[in-house]
Amino acid sequence: MNKLSLAYELHKRKLLTLLLTGVFIWSLFAVQWSTGLIHGSGLATAGQIFGAMFQPDVSADILIIALESSWITLAYAAAGMSLAIILAFFLGIWASGVLASGAKSRYFMKGTFRSVLGFMRAIHELVWAWLFVASFGLSPYAAVFALAIPYGGILGRIFADMLNDVPKEPIQALESAGASRIQCLIYGYLPNVRANILSYVMYRFECAVRSSAIMSFVGLGGLGYQIQLSLDDLQYNEVWTFLFFLIGVVVLIDLWSSQLRRRLAL
């Protein structure tokens, strides 16, 4: 009996793996492989789309449109991120509770501001975009706010977690040197998380560019809007031009981010 339960304790993870694999294999039988998996002309269309990948439209007017809409997409992303960083900086510091003096006020601050951040990021940027387009109309503010709110929520949450994970010893040393809470923040906590938060912000900036492109499907202009127009016209070559511009922007941001990180690591 004892031996049996010991064996169970040892192997229960493997049993679970086995069970889940079984469920997956069983689920494959539910798929109708012969018909309905891909609709009749689907393969042909997919062929056209991916064929167009090697022949993007590089005519001058398409390139100009692509450049302009990349600029719009980038501008929305940059403005949204700037606002998100400001929101996340303050909300994140409050949500981490490092400024609270007593255990009670820390608990209260953490609870309150973490819920605010949770609310901000629980709603997807596309949904925010719909809401703002409905209220502001198709103005750039709609795009910027729609990005800033959920991204502020995500960044703020990560920022708060990073602040909470700062090693205690240097902070204690600052406290014993007579530093106040806010002095501990600027001399201890912030220098400690600076490099990590920067690299995370850069990663989120990439995500913001992609989101900003997607959001423009709502009608806000930018790369996503152009992709949608070209898709409606079945101009796959143009679609790929815009996609390559999107990839280019993301790659450029990635290069910038790794350069920044290298400089900070010195």
Next chain:
Amino acid sequence: MSNPEILDINQISKHFERKVALSSLSFSVKKGERVALIGPSGAGKTTLLNILASVIEPDEGQVFLDGEPMQEYADRKKFAKKIGIIRQQFDLVGQLPVIHNVLAGKLADWGFAKSILSLLIPQEKEAAIRSLERVGLPDKVYERTANLSGGEQQRVALARLLVQSPQIVLADEPVASLDPARAEDVLFMLTKLAAEENQTLIASLHSIDYARKYFDRLIALKDGVLFFDLEADKVTDEQLKELYQLKELVR
């Protein structure tokens, strides 16, 4: 001796869960004394230092600092003028340049505006550079602290203490993570600077040799009680042997 008592520890006890860390411990320290706390691991040295640093409070008993009960020093900035602490080398903010870690010793005197301005343009730079010269690191002022070796980082912590300039210095295993040569170097500097600044020094140490060599008075703790309290040159090898003996071997 005419030296006044700066620290008076009166019957303090501390429990953690059911474990006794300190039980009715009493002693007093005179101004300018150099005291080493020794004893096996778990004897209560760190608990005692944490009580003196007012990181934790004793369950019973009281500590008098310069004639006043410890509770009178609830203001952290006022306390920092009395007592400064140096621990192992993880004490510094590695991402900041050395000068800001040294100037952190000034935070008790500085307001918010001045401390934030100092991160851009170091304030009272001369004080920091002077203390870095005294600990032998005049060429590392703007170096990133994390890039320094363990021994150098402990010297930076010493420079910060010089800038903070408290009356009492508590050192919790200040050389625990250093090799013997670096350890001697840091201990020599710690005791020398304390003497020059006319500070009282209380350090917990693992090494008896260092304790005898650099300190005037040894206080030995074992299982939370005072085992002996003697001048450094009066401690015998038998006493030390008994202090570090394992319980199982006695039986």
